Amino acid sequence: xxxxxxxxxxxxxxxxxxxxxxxxxxxxxxxxxxxxxxxxxxxxxxxxxxxxxxxxxxxxxxxxxxxxxxxxxxxxxxxxxxxxxxxxxxxxxxxxxxxxxxxxxxxxxxxxxxxxxxxxxxxxxxxxxxxxxxxxxxxxxxxxxxxxxxxxxxxxxxxxxxxxxxxxxxxxxxxxxxxxxxxxxxxxxxxxxxxxxxxxxxxxxxxxxxxxxxxxxxxxxxxxxxxxxxxxxxxxxxxxxxxxxxxxxxxxxxxxxxxxxxxxxxxxxxxxxxxxxxxxxxxxxxxxxxxxxxxxxxxxxxxxxxxxxxxxxxxxxxxxxxxxxxxxxxxxxxxxxxxxxxxxxxxxxxxxxxxxxxxxxxxxxxxxxxxxxxxxxxxxxxxxxxxxxxxxxxxxxxxxxxxxxxxxxxxxxxxxxxxxxxxxxxxxxxxxxxxxxxxxxxxxxxxxxxxxxxx
Amino acid sequence: xxxxxxxxxxxxxxxxxxxxxxxxxxxxxxxxxxxxxxxxxxxxxxxxxxxxxxxxxxxxxxxxxxxxxxxxxxxxxxxxxxxxxxxxxxxxxxxxxxxxxxxxxxxxxxxxxxxxxxxxxxxxxxxxxxxxxxxxxxxxxxxxxxxxxxxxxxxxxxxxxxxxxxxxx
Numbered sequence: 001x002x003x004x005x006x007x008x009x010x011x012x013x014x015x016x017x018x019x020x021x022x023x024x025x026x027x028x029x030x031x032x033x034x035x036x037x038x039x040x041x042x043x044x045x046x047x048x049x050x051x052x053x054x055x056x057x058x059x060x061x062x063x064x065x066x067x068x069x070x071x072x073x074x075x076x077x078x079x080x081x082x083x084x085x086x087x088x089x090x091x092x093x094x095x096x097x098x099x100x101x102x103x104x105x106x107x108x109x110x111x112x113x114x115x116x117x118x119x120x121x122x123x124x125x126x127x128x129x130x131x132x133x134x135x136x137x138x139x140x141x142x143x144x145x146x147x148x149x150x151x152x153x154x155x156x157x158x159x160x161x162x163x164x165x166x167x168x169x170x171x172x173x174x175x176x177x178x179x180x181x182x183x184x185x186x187x188x189x190x191x192x193x194x195x196x197x198x199x200x201x202x203x204x205x206x207x208x209x210x211x212x213x214x215x216x217x218x219x220x221x222x223x224x225x226x227x228x229x230x231x232x233x234x235x236x237x238x239x240x241x242x243x244x245x246x247x248x249x250x251x252x253x254x255x256x257x258x259x260x261x262x263x264x265x266x267x268x269x270x271x272x273x274x275x276x277x278x279x280x281x282x283x284x285x286x287x288x289x290x291x292x293x294x295x296x297x298x299x300x301x302x303x304x305x306x307x308x309x310x311x312x313x314x315x316x317x318x319x320x321x322x323x324x325x326x327x328x329x330x331x332x333x334x335x336x337x338x339x340x341x342x343x344x345x346x347x348x349x350x351x352x353x354x355x356x357x358x359x360x361x362x363x364x365x366x367x368x369x370x371x372x373x374x375x376x377x378x379x380x381x382x383x384x385x386x387x388x389x390x391x392x393x394x395x396x397x398x399x400x401x402x403x404x405x406x407x408x409x410x411x412x413x414x415x416x417x418x419x420x421x422x423x424x425x426x427x428x429x430x431x432x433x434x435x436x437x438x439x440x441x442x443x444x445x446x447x448x449x450x451x452x453x454x455x
Numbered sequence: 456x457x458x459x460x461x462x463x464x465x466x467x468x469x470x471x472x473x474x475x476x477x478x479x480x481x482x483x484x485x486x487x488x489x490x491x492x493x494x495x496x497x498x499x500x501x502x503x504x505x506x507x508x509x510x511x512x513x514x515x516x517x518x519x520x521x522x523x524x525x526x527x528x529x530x531x532x533x534x535x536x537x538x539x540x541x542x543x544x545x546x547x548x549x550x551x552x553x554x555x556x557x558x559x560x561x562x563x564x565x566x567x568x569x570x571x572x573x574x575x576x577x578x579x580x581x582x583x584x585x586x587x588x589x590x591x592x593x594x595x596x597x598x599x600x601x602x603x604x605x606x607x608x609x610x611x612x613x614x615x616x617x618x619x620x621x622x623x624x
Contacts, residue, residue: 108572110565150571155530155592158571181568187524193568206567214563250512291521293512296551349551425558454562 108150111455112211114143116218120446126271129229131167134271138447142167144210146178158183160193164210176228178210178236189244196238200256200287201305202341202356205235211454216352216420218432218450221377221394222269222412223358230269232360232375232396232406233339234307237262237283252291259284262307267316268408274322275314276405280337283307287341297348305339308365311405328402329369335362335405350383352390362405371404373397381420388420400439411439427453495616496545496623497599499606501587504529508610511622515549517594520561520570525592532590533574534583542596545623596623 116130119138128134131141145165152158162179181195200206204224208214225231239260246253264278289301312331313322324330343356355378363370374397381390395413398406418432429451436444498514500506505527509517516522523531536542538554547557561573575590577583580601587593587606595606599616602608614621 108565110562112566148566150565152571160568179568183568185523185530187528188522207563209566211566214566350556422555425555 106151110148112144112146112148112213112453113455114145114212114450114452116141116143116451117449118446119448120444122444123442124271127230127267127269128169129225131169131171143212143450146210148211156185158185162210181241187244189246191243193241193243194239196236197241197258197260198236199234199258199262199283199285199305200241200243201233201235201285201303201339202358203299203301203343203345203354204356205233207345211452212450213428213452213454215452216381216388216390216430217379217392217416217418218430218448218452219416219434221379221392222396222409223375223377223394224356227264227266230267232373232398232409233358234262234264234278234280234283234305234337236264239282248290250293252293254289254291256287256289256303257285264309265314270408270410272408273316274408275316275319277312277314278309278405279312281308297346297351299345299347300343302340302342305337305341307337309335309337309362309405311335311403325402329364333403334365336365337362352379352381352388354379360406364403369403371399371401371406373399373404373406373409386422388422390416390418390420392416410441411437413437414443426455427451494541494624495599495621496542496596497602497606497608497616498611498623499583499587499595499597499602499608501591501593502605502607503591504593504607504609506609508613511549511612514611518546518574519550520564523570529592532586532593534586534590534593534595535574535576536583536596537576537578541598546596549623 116132117138117140118132120134122135125135130143131139133139143166147163149161149163150158160179160181160183161177164176164178165173166176167173177196179196179198181193181197183191183193185191198205198209202224204221208220210226212218220226220231222230223232227233227235237258237260239258241256241258241260243256244254246255259282261282262280264280266276266278268274268276283305284307285303285305287301287303289299291299310331311324311329311333313324314320315322321331338361340359340361341356343354345355346353355376357376358374360373360375361370362373375395377392377394379390379392381388393413393415396409397411397413398404398409400407400410414434414436416432416434418430420428420430422428430449432446432448432450434444434446434448436446438444498509504525506525513522517531518533520533525531535546543554547554550557550560552560561570564570565573575586577586580597580603583595583597584603584605587595597606599608608616611622612620616623
């Protein structure tokens with residue numbers, strides 16, 4: 001017998017022993033072992049049943065859920081319309097929704113600030129704003145420092161607030177809750193806000209709000225200045241604002257409607273040390289604008305504003321009422337104030353071209369006396385790398401009549417030009433030269449340097 | 456190498472070399488096209504989002520924040536990759552903006568009250584997928600080769616990625 005045959009037979013015997021031995025062991029097992037085996041078999045059967053149950057449940061859940069396989073879902077889906085509107089499946093979204101939007105989103109905080117240096121060749125000091133000392137040889141001031149907070153409360157509800165620390169006379173600061181809005185967006189066509197808002201009269205107010213960093217220029221046009229700094233428009237109110245898109249295809253028509261209460265106290269800008277407390281009634285503002293798809297960056301709009309105001313003159317320092325000048329109707333007279341605005345702006349491809357016009361009509365209630373104040377500004381700038389040179393021309397012509405609430409403004413017009421240099425994405429330096437022609441007053445020349453930033 | 460080319464020129468003749476060069480130039484435009492098709496960028500949404508198609512115009516409005524809600528009523532959550540990523544470059548081309556213009560634009564949008572927050576930036580594809588799971592109205596751009604389970608690819612102007620006429624690459 002050869003060695004190889006012996007080896008083969010030995011292996012076969014070993015395999016046969018290994019195969020047969022368990023059955024022999026089972027046959028020789030004691031009654032207690034048999035019971036254990038039976039118990040184990042029963043457990044295996046139970047586990048198999050549980051496994052089948054789980055598989056069945058998975059099938060049911062899969063049948064209930066929408067298709068999740070990414071590419072397959074897209075390939076197998078029927079060809080849809082070119083718009084994203086999907087007619088069929090209900091908005092049944094997965095259960096992976098965050099439990100608390102507040103936790104997921106948190107509070108979004110952003111800050112805006114500015115440091116300015118301004119020189120004006122004023123012989124007769126006018127109103128000083130944002131800490132600028134009128135008539136001086138030039139001084140530094142900090143303007144507005146704003147904290148902007150937003151937070152989502154639910155899928156459609158959010159909070160927006162803007163807290164401003166504004167420098168006043170003698171480096172004092174006042175806190176102004178410039179915006180505080182509880183917002184509810186039903187969809188793109190209906191967005192509701194309640195709280196303190198900045199009126200959407202015109203484009204500038206909506207586009208730049210109160211952040212100097214967002215503006216190309218260092219100074220706002222006079223007509224768009226905040227009323228508390230001598231601006232001509234009622235810039236703030238507490239009330240309700242509704243806005244949204246109107247289905248209009250490629251025209252991109254949008255609307256805004258505001259109804260609220262405001263109480264504007266406006267300092268006279270001619271430096272006479274007086275304030276006008278307008279005691280406004282409730283205000284209504286309605287606006288429409290289009291953003292055509294075909295020409296991205298173009299926005300054309302118009303708005304109509306109405307409220308009632310008085311001409312209460314107060315002393316700026318004491319707050320005490322000042323007797324009206326002889327021949328004036330005094331504080332008991334009420335005026336209906338109507339502001340009509342229209343604008344055409346183009347902001348794209350580094351070009352900014354803003355054109356906005358206003359007519360402010362203040363008409364005596366119960367009389368024929370009325371005052372019209374036309375105003376406009378036109379601003380052009382072009383981004384050239386980090387540099388953006390700009391040019392602006394502005395014009396305001398308020399009647400000089402003592403009954404006119406804007407008689408301190410008079411006629412003012414002139415050009416401004418300068419440059420904005422973006423040091424990086426969060427800091428900008430601006431230099432602006434202004435020339436203002438005034439009725440019956442010497443012309444004004446000014447230089448303003450501004451470091452504006454966001455964080 | 457130069458010596459080798461000279462020898463090759465001598466053996467083949469100048470005309471042959473010129474013909475080869477012309478052939479090469481003719482083939483050249485085909486090569487980048489093939490690469491571009493391979494690098495199509497898919498529009499992905501949460502797996503539970505019923506949308507299957509989006510027009511390029513709407514996609515632009517979504518990423519510009521001009522549209523903030525899906526037709527189903529779910530709020531849109533923009534999920535983007537960080538600066539320098541190919542998907543972000545595609546998005547910037549779509550919006551016709553530079554990186555700095557895009558940042559300025561979104562700060563402005565939020566401050567105007569036109570958006571609650573700036574788009575979410577995620578550093579990885581895995582986090583993109585996670586974000587799409589967390590935000591049911593999420594939408595993002597992903598290189599087609601990086602699409603993961605849990606991301607639902609939707610058509611753009613009725614065209615799927617890698618198909619002829621797909622606009623995002």
